[in-house]
Amino acid sequence: MAPEKMVHMANQIAVFFRSQPGDDQAERVAAHIKDFWEPRMREQLRAYIADGGEGLDDLVHRAALSL
C-alpha cells in the first residue's frame, strides 16, 4: 500500500480514539489495528515506524509499542 495511504488510514483511527474518554486511547488504537489490519499491513506499519514514522499521529506511534 502506498505509505501516504497507510498513514492516512492509521491517523483516521487515531483521531477517532483520541475523542473517546479514558486514558487507554493508544491501547484502543492498537486493538483496532490488530482486529482489522491484516498482518502484512501491520508489518508495513511497524517497518514504517522503525524508519521514523513520518506523518503518523502521536497516538499511532504509542500504539505501535503494543502492536
Add this chain to the structure above:
Amino acid sequence: MTATMGLDDRDMGTPAREGAPVRLTIDGFSVTVPAGTSVMRAAAEVGLSVPKLCATDSLEAFGSCRLCVVEIDGRRGTPASCTTPVTDGMVVHTQSERVRKIRKGVMELYVSDHPLDCLTCAANGDCELQDMAGAVGLRDVRYTPGENHYDPSGTGARSQAEARLRMPEGEANPRYIAKDASNPYFTYDPSKCIVCSRCVRACEEVQGTFALTIEGRGFDSRVKAGAASDDFFSSDCVSCGACVQACPTATLQEKSVAALGTPTRSVVTTCAYCGVGCSFKAELAGDTLVRMEPYKHGKANRGHSCVKGRFAYGYASHKDRILSPMIRDSVDEPWREVSWDEALTFAAGRLRAIQERYGQKSIGVITSSRCTNEETFLVQKLARAVFGNNNTDTCARVCHSPTGYGLGQTFGTSAGTQDFDSVEHTDTVIVIGANPTDGHPVFASRLKKRLRAGAKLIVIDPRRIDLVRSAHVEAAHHLPLRPGTNVAVVTAMAHVIVTERLYDEAFIRARCDWDEFLHFAEFVSDPARGPEETEALTGVPAADLRAAARLYATGGNGAIYYGLGVTEHSQGSTTVMGIANLAMLTGNIGRPGVGVNPLRGQNNVQGSCDMGSFPHELPGYRHVKNADVRAIFEAAWGVPIDPEPGLRIPNMLDAAVGGTFKGLYCQGEDILQSDPDTKHVASGLAAMECVIVHDLFLNETANYAHVFLPGSTFLEKDGTFTNAERRINRVREVMKPRNGYADWEVTQRLANAMGAGWSYTHPAEIMAEIAATTPSFAGVSYELLDEKGSVQWPVGDASPEGTPIMHVDSFVRGRGRFIVTDYVATDERTGARFPLLLTTGRILSQYNVGAQTRRTENVAWHEEDRLEIHPHDAEVRGIEDGDWVKLTSRAGETSMRALLTDRVGPGVVYTTFHHPRTQANVITTDFSDWATNCPEYKVTAVQVGLSNGPTDWQEDYTAQAERSRRIIAAE
C-alpha cells in the same frame, strides 16, 4: 388459476381487520370474525364467495359495482356486502332470488359495453368479468349495441374481431380509445375497462404515486394516466404494476401474458434486487416464466412490489448471458470456451501454484451480496478451510460495513432493530442518507401510506429526494446538509435533545450505561456542537435543525431509516453510532414503531455479512481471534483456522499492486465497476495472475480475468436471502440452471478441484451446517422456512420462531453504550481546483451497476447516467441542460450529460453509477471510513466544465473492454 403450494391466497374481497370477535350467520353457516370485517370477507372465511368486481382484498372497499349485494334479516334493501361491516347476530343471505336478479342485471349492463372477444383475449382464463358472468349465470345480453367504448368501427359489432372486418376508413367510433402500449411491460386497453377504479385505488393506496384518475362522469368516465397529453409512460407512473395486478379485466395487462398465455403453475420465491426482499409468486407455463406476482403473504412486501422485481427479470434469458466456462492464459488473449472440468482444473492449478510461489495468503475470495446465504457461506469457507487464510470480503464492504461496526459497538449486534411492519406504528420518521422511493421502493410505499395517515417525516439529505414533497406527502423538515457533515448534524441533534432536556431519562437509566451517558451529555452540550455554531459548516439552518430534533424527541414513536448516504463516508461508522445515540437518548428502541433501520442496498447484504464474509469475522460476527469460535469451525471442517484477520477488498488491491496478492475468486460482483478509484482497481486486477470471475455476464471485472465460470440466476437455484429486517426468506428453484449448475455447486466443484472433498447435495445441508455453527441461526432449517414462510434471526431456543424486534428488554450487548461522536472534516475538501462536491446515488428502474437491469426493458427509463447540477453552478460554467460535461477529481475524469435541477443545492453535484461507460468511479477517491475502509463514495471534490463528448479514457476503456471480451467458441 395457478396452484400455489402452502398458504391460501384467495382474494378475500376486503382487507383483514383486527378487532373484537363478532359472530354472525351467513347462508346458515355460523362464522366469527374481527369487528370491522366486511360481510363479504366474513362470507369468504367460510368459503362462500359473493360475486364482486370493484372489491379486492388489497384495497379498501369502494362499493361501486353493486354486484356483491346481499340480503340481511331485519334490514331493508340489498346492501353491498363489501362495504357493510358485520354486526353480532347478523343473518345474511348471499344467494336469494332477489339478489341473483340484481346481479344478473348488473352484469348484463357491464357486458353490454364490453366486447365479446373472450376466446382471443389476453386475460382469457384469468378475468374476473368472465368469472362473474359465469357466477351470476349470465346467458344473454338483451341490449343492442348502441353508444359504446369497445367497437372501433361504430357499426354495432358485438366483438372487436367483428369490428375489424367491418372497419370503415378512419376512426368511426369517437368513444373508442386505442390501446396504450407505451409502458414496456403492460398495456392499457380502455375498450375493455369496466371503470371499477381498482387501478386508481391501487396506485393511491398501495403504491402511493397517484398517477391515475377517473376522468369524466357516468357513461363518459375513463381511467387516465397523468394529464391530458400523457400516456402511461410519460405520466408519473413508476411502473410498479399494482394497478395491473388489481385490474379484474384485460384492460391493464402484462405484455408477457399476452405473448405467452396464462401461467399454469407457480413457485414462491424472493426478489434478487434490493434489500426489501419482496416475496413473489413466479408464475410459469412449463419452464417459461410468464409473470412475477408479488406474494400477498410475503411479510416484507405484503403483496406489493416495484418495477424491478415484478418486471425486470428478462436478463435471465438475455443473449449476453455466458453459459459455457472459459479460460485464457493472459488477459490480452481472447477467451476460449472449455468444459467445466477443464476450467476448474485450470483454475485450481493456478491458485495452488500461486500459493506455492507467493505463500498461503496470496489468494482470496470476494463473496456476493446477490448470491444466497448458502453460496456465500461456501465461498468464505473456501477461503478459510481450503485456501487456509481469512482473505474473504464482500461488496458489503463498500456499502454497509460501518453499520456492522457502529451498531455492534453501541447495541451489540450488526443489524437493524425492526421489521418493516413496524413502520405502521411509527409517528415520526427520520430518513437520513437514503432515497427509499428509488432505492427501496416497496418500503417507501409502506412509509408513504403511514405518512398519509398522519406520521411526520424528517429528511436529512443533501438532495431534495422525492419523499420531501410528492403526492399527498410532505416532509415536516428537510435538512439539506453539505455532503460529509453527517456527524456534525447528528451530534447537533443530540445537543438539542440533551440541552433542552428532551431525553428519556428513565429509559437511559434502565437500559444504558449511565456514566457513559453523562460523559456523552457533557460532550454534546458543548455550544460548539450546537446547531447555531455548526450551521456554517453543515449548511443546515439552526432553527430547522432544532425543530427537527424536538419533533423526533417528542413526536411519539420515532424511527430512523438510513442508507448509504450515512455509511459511505470517512466518518461512516461514527454517524451510525451517532444515530444509535439518538435512538437511545429518546428511548426509541425495543418496541414496534421505533428503532434504527439500515436500508440495505443489495438483496442479500445482510446475509452476506451474517455468513462470515468479512476477513476478521467468522459467521455470526465473531472475531477470528477468539479461539473458542475457531474451535467450532475447526471441529466442523477438520482444518485449523487462521487467527489473524485477512485482507479487505481495498487491501487486496493494494497488496496486488505491491506484489503479494496474486489470485482472486470473485463471485457475482463487479468490483471494477462498483468500487471506488477505478484506475487503482484496474491496476490491482492487472497485477494478479489468476482472476476467476463467476457471474452471469462478462462484467467489467472480467476484462481482467483468466477464468470465467458461468453463474445461475436466482430463478435457477435453491437457497435463502436475508433482507434488511434480518428476515430469512426462501429462494426456490423455478427452472433448471441454464448454465448447468447452481452457484453453490460451482463453488463446491472448485473447492473439490483443490482437494476439499465437499459433498453437499442440496443447499438445505449447507443451512444445516450454518445452524450448527452459528448461534443466531441455530433454529433455522428449510422445514421451518417452508412452514413459517420466513423468520427473522436470531432464531434459537429463546426465540424459536424468530425475532421481529430486537433489544426489547435489554440490548444484545447488555447495556446500551453511548459513544461520543466528534465531527472530523473529511480530507476530501473543495478548493480552487475542485470547487464542487459530488455525491452519488441510484434510481428506481436501475439496480447497482446495472448488469441486470440494463439487460431488460427498464433501460426505457434510464438510458444514461446524468450529472445533476444546480442552475446557478451551471450558468457560471456556461452549461445548459443536456450538454456534455467533463467531471474531474484528483483521481481522474469522466464525462456525461448535464441535467440542470435545483434538487441539488449550489455547490453540490449528483450522479448515478448504473452504466459502465460513465465510469463514475473513475473520479471517486480512495478515502474511506476510518473503522471499516468503506469507501467514501458520497463525497468527492470535483470540477465540472463543458466537453465535446466522452473522454479519451472512456474511449480507451471501451476499446479495451471490447478487446478483452472476444470469445473463441469451442467446436
